[in-house]
Amino acid sequence: MIDSLVTYELEGSVALIGLNRADKRNAISDAVITELRSAVLRAHEEADVAVLFGHGNNFCAGLDLAEALQRATGKIPAPRKRRRHTWHEVFDQIARGPIPFVAALSGAVVGGGLELATAAHIRVCDDTAFFGLPEGQRGIFVGGGGTVRIQRVVGTTVMMDMMLTGRLLSPTEGLQEHVVRYVVPAGQALAKAKELAVRIAQNTLETNWKIINVLPRIHDMSHDDGLFVEQLNSAMARPPEVEQRLRDFVDGKAKPLQAPKE
Ligand code: 1HE
Numbered sequence: 001m002i003d004s005l006v007t008y009e010l011e012g013s014v015a016l017i018g019l020n021r022a023d024k025r026n027a028i029s030d031a032v033i034t035e036l037r038s039a040v041l042r043a044h045e046e047a048d049v050a051v052l053f054g055h056g057n058n059f060c061a062g063l064d065l066a067e068a069l070q071r072a073t074g075k076i077p078a079p080r081k082r083r084r085h086t087w088h089e090v091f092d093q094i095a096r097g098p099i100p101f102v103a104a105l106s107g108a109v110v111g112g113g114l115e116l117a118t119a120a121h122i123r124v125c126d127d128t129a130f131f132g133l134p135e136g137q138r139g140i141f142v143g144g145g146g147t148v149r150i151q152r153v154v155g156t157t158v159m160m161d162m163m164l165t166g167r168l169l170s171p172t173e174g175l176q177e178h179v180v181r182y183v184v185p186a187g188q189a190l191a192k193a194k195e196l197a198v199r200i201a202q203n204t205l206e207t208n209w210k211i212i213n214v215l216p217r218i219h220d221m222s223h224d225d226g227l228f229v230e231q232l233n234s235a236m237a238r239p240p241e242v243e244q245r246l247r248d249f250v251d252g253k254a255k256p257l258q259a260p261k262e
Helices: 030-046 065-072 086-095 112-117 149-154 156-165 171-176 189-200 205-219 223-235 241-250
Strands: 006-011 014-019 049-054 101-105 108-110 122-126 130-132 182-184
Touching: 006 030, 014 030, 014 189, 030 086, 049 112, 049 189, 086 112, 101 112, 101 189, 108 112, 112 149, 122 171, 122 189, 130 171, 149 156, 171 182, 182 189, 205 223
Parallel strands: 014 049, 049 101, 101 122, 108 130, 122 182
Antiparallel strands: 006 014
């Protein structure tokens, strides 16, 4: 484990990536983003699935507002060159990389914290979690991909309400608005996320890659283009283990599908 602003551990084929700045509610500073980037890229190399969580009682309080103030007052100089927004780059590495991410959420999941959470493919929260977009109250705007990702997850109506009124969503509302898929009792989000990650790791890497990379792109396409890309995708060469898995099913040796659990 690296003892720093972002921790990294490998448990079997699952990487555990933890925001580790509990005293500042895991607010995202430039240094946090740099370390998160390294951890995500390391997980891409070493793991088949990753779990993202926050140390302490909160997932993430969003942008480091103290650092943002320093930037706004010129105490941190503006970069000399324009380049891709670092948050966009890192969150896209999570959302459209080679492996699925499960986010374990508790306490504050606000602003950039919600943007980070929605870069993950499955989100689990415990009943201490609350979701918000307080940018309006801080005089700023979402900047970590929220206009694209959060808007797609909750829809324009809900996002506008959250941003204009600053209203926080409870775990039950989070479930209703598709912010999360699972709600568990306090303190159990990480365990549930790990359980899901282990299950996801049993799929082929190829199918997991397609699920997280093909589905969202087709979602952004027209009906016709989507079907065309799906057809191209079916025609792609399949890795050898596919044949065995298809044979297992045809021979009646495959595990039955799991009944849905609450
Ligand atoms: C912070 C931050 C932060 C806490 N940046 N330092 N995000 C927000 O607008 C949320 C701001 N934070 C809060 O509303 C509250 O802190 C919480 C509801 C998350 C947690 O409350 P609580 O009572 O548990 O903690 P606290 O006492 O408010 O904060 C503890 C410490 O964390 C305190 O520092 P200390 O040195 O006085 O102990 C806080 O200043 C510090 N802290 N949140 C910096 N965000 C790319 S665009 C993205 C735009 C956004 O993300 S906007 C949303 C910003």
